[in-house]
Amino acid sequence: MWYTISMKPNTQSLCTAAREATNYAYVPYSGFHVGAALLCDDDTIFIGCNVENASYSVTCCAERVAIYKAVSAGKRDFVAIAIAARKGEQWLAFTPCGVCRQTLAEFCGADTHIYVCRADGVDEYTLGELLPSGFGV
Numbered sequence: 001m002w003y004t005i006s007m008k009p010n011t012q013s014l015c016t017a018a019r020e021a022t023n024y025a026y027v028p029y030s031g032f033h034v035g036a037a038l039l040c041d042d043d044t045i046f047i048g049c050n051v052e053n054a055s056y057s058v059t060c061c062a063e064r065v066a067i068y069k070a071v072s073a074g075k076r077d078f079v080a081i082a083i084a085a086r087k088g089e090q091w092l093a094f095t096p097c098g099v100c101r102q103t104l105a106e107f108c109g110a111d112t113h114i115y116v117c118r119a120d121g122v123d124e125y126t127l128g129e130l131l132p133s134g135f136g137v
């Protein structure tokens, strides 16, 4: 499933989608609900949530779920990703883990926007800022 929204996607609408995606998080072990909203160059948005596992390392982060959903739907050109996280009702800010940064780098340029949605605002980064000198072949 992907979202199309009637207005041009912007930082706010992407954060809204990321926050909504936290409701789908499967987090019986951490209780840390993460949502991601990935904006494609054709304005479609793919959401993802973290999906945990009793064998902890099998867990997949919200960002990668969103990326894999998009790629498996034929999309590979991404403009931005927004992420949001909460414990209970408390919104918490975090930047993507290293594995997710590397996964983004497979498809995204250094200028790709990463929006960290906080309770009262948004911190904006680029992938190049968060993954300088990333590995590539």
Ligand code: THU
Residues within 6 Å of the ligand: 027, 030, 032, 034, 049, 050, 051, 052, 059, 060, 061, 062, 063, 095, 096, 097, 100
């Ligand atoms: N998590 C994400 O979904 N994205 C990240 O970038 C970092 C961590 C999830 C994985 C796990 O379900 C929970 O947060 C606690 O680590």
